[in-house]
Amino acid sequence: AQSVTQLGSHVSVSEGALVLLRCNYSSSVPPYLFWYVQYPNQGLQLLLKYTSAATLVKGINGFEAEFKKSETSFHLTKPSAHMSDAAEYFCAVTRSNTGNQFYFGTGTSLTVIP
Amino acid sequence: NAGVMQNPRHLVRRRGQEARLRCSPMKGHSHVYWYRQLPEEGLKFMVYLQKENIIDESGMPKERFSAEFPKEGPSILRIQQVVRGDSAAYFCASSPGGTTDTQYFGPGTRLTVL
Numbered sequence: 001a002q003s004v005t006q007l008g009s010h011v012s013v014s015e016g017a018l019v020l021l022r023c024n025y026s027s028s029v030p031p032y033l034f035w036y037v038q039y040p041n042q043g044l045q046l047l048l049k050y051t052s053a054a055t056l057v058k059g060i061n062g063f064e065a066e067f068k069k070s071e072t073s074f075h076l077t078k079p080s081a082h083m084s085d086a087a088e089y090f091c092a093v094t095r096s097n098t099g100n101q102f103y104f105g106t107g108t109s110l111t112v113i114p
Numbered sequence: 115n116a117g118v119m120q121n122p123r124h125l126v127r128r129r130g131q132e133a134r135l136r137c138s139p140m141k142g143h144s145h146v147y148w149y150r151q152l153p154e155e156g157l158k159f160m161v162y163l164q165k166e167n168i169i170d171e172s173g174m175p176k177e178r179f180s181a182e183f184p185k186e187g188p189s190i191l192r193i194q195q196v197v198r199g200d201s202a203a204y205f206c207a208s209s210p211g212g213t214t215d216t217q218y219f220g221p222g223t224r225l226t227v228l
Contacts, residue, residue, distance in 0.1 A: 036219070042222075101159040106154075
């Protein structure tokens with residue numbers, strides 16, 4: 001079975017500070033992992049995805065995530081937070097053999113303090 | 115290339131009425147997924163469809179909910195005899211193929227049941 005755990009439903013950082021949003025997954029087969037961002041009253045926008053090509057994945061808006069198999073983690077980071085980064089962030093996993101449905105974490109709400 | 119389109123964006127129904135949610139996938143995408151997002155929760159998979167076929171409906175409630183993706187026209191998620199617990203945001207996503215292809219999300223339909 002697949003699942004995703006996002007530690008910390010709310011994260012606050014100061015503008016310019018490091019952003020770290022945590023995601024741990026469980027999967028019985030090699031996973032495909034995604035980070036999506038959701039702005040208020042909007043749909044989900046893909047930030048980045050891991051498909052086993054490289055463990056460090058760079059996405060849009062300066063975000064990146066590192067796949068660590070030994071820790072079953074796929075944490076999202078950004079060196080310097082911007083006010084426009086305030087949003088809800090979702091980690092999702094699917095698997096390589098049957099795919100189809102994505103399993104989403106419960107989300108982390110990021111607040112950026114000026 | 116237009117993104118995934120959903121309409122209506124907001125839908126208000128009284129208990130017992132029917133709700134019809136529409137989703138037009140991105141051009142060239144033949145795979146459609148429906149997810150439900152309850153307040154303060156992540157997205158939960160409902161159903162996966164290809165043209166004229168339901169591939170996976172393991173997340174659909176057994177009663178009152180149905181989905182279709184006809185040969186022509188948008189995918190429809192239909193909820194009969196709505197109850198207050200159906201109030202949620204319903205998101206549609208599409209992908210060019212199945213398995214682990216990135217899913218692109220629409221803006222969602224926010225259903226309110228009075």
